[in-house]
Amino acid sequence: MNHSIQSADRATHLKIVIVALVAGAVLTTFGTSRRPSTDFVQTAHVIKAGQPTMVSSSEPSLVR
Incomplete structure (x- = not known):
């Protein structure tokens, strides 16, 4: 039995991968079995753009 992964042979590495x-x-x-079994129908909510807005400021923005 190998007690170190560095000195382990090929069979030990294969066992770890398996x-x-x-x-x-x-x-x-x-995880898949614990998922609710009901089918959820997702509908896309359409968001319409409103009137254009202009944002201006005489002060420079402060970036920290």
């Missing part, structure tokens, strides 16, 4: 992939798949499956 465990990480399985853990990621389990978390993805769990």
